[in-house]
Amino acid sequence: MRNSEIAAILEEVADLLELKGVAFKPNAYRKAARNIREMKQELETYRKKEDLRAIPGVGEAIAKKVEEILDTGSLRYLDELKEELPAGLLQLMEVPDIGPKTAMRLYKELRITNLHELKAAATSHQIRDLKGFGDKSEERVLQGIALLERRSGRMLLGYAYPIAERLRTHVQGAARLKLISLGGSLRRMKETIGDIDLLAGSDDAGRVMDAFASYQDVEEVLERGPTKSVVRLKDGTQVDLRVVKEVEYGAALQYFTGNKEHNVELRSMANDKGMKLNEYGLFRKDNNQVVAREREEDIYRELGLRIMPPELRENRGEIQASIKGLLPKLVEMEDVKGDFHVHSLASDGAATIEEIAYAAKRKGYEYVGITDHSQSLGVANGLSVERLRGNMDIARNIMERVDGVKVLIGAEVEILEDGGLDYPDKVLKELDYVIGAVHSKFKMSEAEMTNRLLAAFSNEHMTILAHPTGRVLEQRGPYLFDKERVFQAAKEGGICLELNAYVERLDLSDLDCIKAKELGARVAIGTDAHSLSQLDYMLYGVATARRGWLEPKDVLNCLPLSELVDILSR
Ligand code: DGT
Ligand code: CA
Ligand code: CA
Numbered sequence: 001m002r003n004s005e006i007a008a009i010l011e012e013v014a015d016l017l018e019l020k021g022v023a024f025k026p027n028a029y030r031k032a033a034r035n036i037r038e039m040k041q042e043l044e045t046y047r048k049k050e051d052l053r054a055i056p057g058v059g060e061a062i063a064k065k066v067e068e069i070l071d072t073g074s075l076r077y078l079d080e081l082k083e084e085l086p087a088g089l090l091q092l093m094e095v096p097d098i099g100p101k102t103a104m105r106l107y108k109e110l111r112i113t114n115l116h117e118l119k120a121a122a123t124s125h126q127i128r129d130l131k132g133f134g135d136k137s138e139e140r141v142l143q144g145i146a147l148l149e150r151r152s153g154r155m156l157l158g159y160a161y162p163i164a165e166r167l168r169t170h171v172q173g174a175a176r177l178k179l180i181s182l183g184g185s186l187r188r189m190k191e192t193i194g195d196i197d198l199l200a201g202s203d204d205a206g207r208v209m210d211a212f213a214s215y216q217d218v219e220e221v222l223e224r225g226p227t228k229s230v231v232r233l234k235d236g237t238q239v240d241l242r243v244v245k246e247v248e249y250g251a252a253l254q255y256f257t258g259n260k261e262h263n264v265e266l267r268s269m270a271n272d273k274g275m276k277l278n279e280y281g282l283f284r285k286d287n288n289q290v291v292a293r294e295r296e297e298d299i300y301r302e303l304g305l306r307i308m309p310p311e312l313r314e315n316r317g318e319i320q321a322s323i324k325g326l327l328p329k330l331v332e333m334e335d336v337k338g339d340f341h342v343h344s345l346a347s348d349g350a351a352t353i354e355e356i357a358y359a360a361k362r363k364g365y366e367y368v369g370i371t372d373h374s375q376s377l378g379v380a381n382g383l384s385v386e387r388l389r390g391n392m393d394i395a396r397n398i399m400e401r402v403d404g405v406k407v408l409i410g411a412e413v414e415i416l417e418d419g420g421l422d423y424p425d426k427v428l429k430e431l432d433y434v435i436g437a438v439h440s441k442f443k444m445s446e447a448e449m450t451n452r453l454l455a456a457f458s459n460e461h462m463t464i465l466a467h468p469t470g471r472v473l474e475q476r477g478p479y480l481f482d483k484e485r486v487f488q489a490a491k492e493g494g495i496c497l498e499l500n501a502y503v504e505r506l507d508l509s510d511l512d513c514i515k516a517k518e519l520g521a522r523v524a525i526g527t528d529a530h531s532l533s534q535l536d537y538m539l540y541g542v543a544t545a546r547r548g549w550l551e552p553k554d555v556l557n558c559l560p561l562s563e564l565v566d567i568l569s570r
Pocket of ligand 2: 183184185186193194195196197
């Protein structure tokens with residue numbers, strides 16, 4: 001470990017302490033970091049002869065931490081601090097120009113908790129109106145985000161999708177097109193997107209390219225050709241548009257939807273049948289005659305297949321299932337009768353229970369579950385028993401006034417280190433249902449985390465396990481636990497596994513949904529919305545469920561209210 005690396009760890013500690021609002025300590029860590037950085041001798045050598053406490057600014061506590069870093073290469077204290085704060089908030093500070101103070105202000109004043117929300121706020125010009133900010137700083141924030149995105153390379157589905165849909169709608173209208181679609185991983189609704197692909201079918205490609213380039217958010221046209229254009233949008237996103245002849249649209253759409261492995265499989269099937277398949281169509285090998293190309297389903301049909309939804313096209317058995325006529329009838333948005341995971345103003349949400357109830361009603365839901373955080377989660381303003389009871393009263397009151405939608409009173413309750421839940425049983429009993437959640441001590445061993453989850457399952461009030469793996473897309477991997485055992489136990493105990501639809505989570509993932517279904521555990525989709533607009537994240541939850549082969553019978557939200565009651569009370 002070099003001195004600069006050790007200093008960087010201490011500076012990170014200082015940032016996090018500052019973010020938490022701790023006084024004095026951050027400066028102590030900064031001062032120690034600065035002095036260590038400026039030392040001529042490497043600490044590794046220095047400590048063999050001298051006492052670390054002889055370094056200016058390094059007292060007993062910091063010396064111990066430096067020793068731990070030198071011995072182990074990391075610092076447990078830093079890991080613990082990281083666990084206490086929303087992962088997204090740490091990522092805000094990776095944007096150049098955003099330090100802990102700014103991050104905290106963005107959090108407090110605009111309720112921004114992650115890069116996605118920061119980008120949305122900057123794009124809709126909310127940042128420039130903050131005191132001490134302006135057009136310039138807003139612009140720099142956007143540039144900083146674009147930089148970070150280029151570094152990781154992949155965009156989140158929930159971020160890319162609305163951008164692509166708006167652009168698609170614009171091109172469709174401006175060029176008066178019938179045939180236009182998202183393509184690639186975005187059409188397959190994959191959780192992260194490498195680039196945005198659009199495909200149009202038109203015999204007047206010039207008009208389509210003009211419409212594309214004229215979109216208000218286009219910053220620069222990077223490439224413009226007869227069949228393909230590439231633009232960069234103001235927020236840094238890059239979009240490809242391909243235009244093919246109308247008669248070739250189906251073949252091109254099939255090809256550019258992918259995925260690649262799915263396509264390779266289809267090509268080999270075509271080959272076995274004496275045909276060849278490419279982006280222009282399906283042709284007979286002997287005389288090059290066109291077999292199919294106008295419509296996607298024609299291509300599949302001529303290969304002896306039933307067309308399947310794009311979400312399944314990952315070469316995970318969908319081709320075999322299609323041959324045998326065993327494709328699942330996937331869950332759809334129309335099947336969804338409610339949302340199980342919504343935060344209100346009482347904890348860290350932005351809307352009142354009443355606003356949430358009306359928003360759910362407008363969505364045509366039969367029910368919506370209010371699930372604020374429990375008492376131990378201080379950073380998210382978790383509710384004491386007293387405040388929780390107050391919230392229950394408010395919710396009951398609203399139910400009397402708002403009809404046509406049932407407000408379920410739940411809570412997102414911390415699963416403590418020993419697997420206990422964060423409210424006493426008699427309080428849990430008063431709730432309609434309980435979502436148990438792990439938000440702390442992610443670094444337990446696999447055995448410990450498995451026991452922790454199983455212990456939580458043994459509480460009779462536990463209904464749903466929130467974001468079961470704890471992963472945060474592009475930020476934090478899942479914690480360790482025995483997935484088979486836990487999913488199996490969920491099935492046996494009648495506990496649902498959440499598919500958290502929050503764009504940064506999508507947890508369960510598609511593959512985890514497949515596993516849950518295999519083991520017979522039911523899935524409950526919850527948006528984890530912290531504002532009314534985030535109720536729309538249901539789309540990404542349903543998409544992920546579809547990628548996980550889930551059918552309405554596998555998903556708790558597809559049950560009408562009348563059938564829900566028994567399950568929630570277990
Ligand atoms: P991404 O952008 O990394 O999230 O993933 P995709 O699936 O969107 O991949 P992309 O953008 O490279 O290409 C779009 C589609 O074009 C892809 O899903 C399938 C098709 N494709 C691309 N390259 C090949 C290839 O080498 N062979 C075949 N058969 N299809 C390809
Ligand atoms: Ca792509
Ligand atoms: Ca592409």
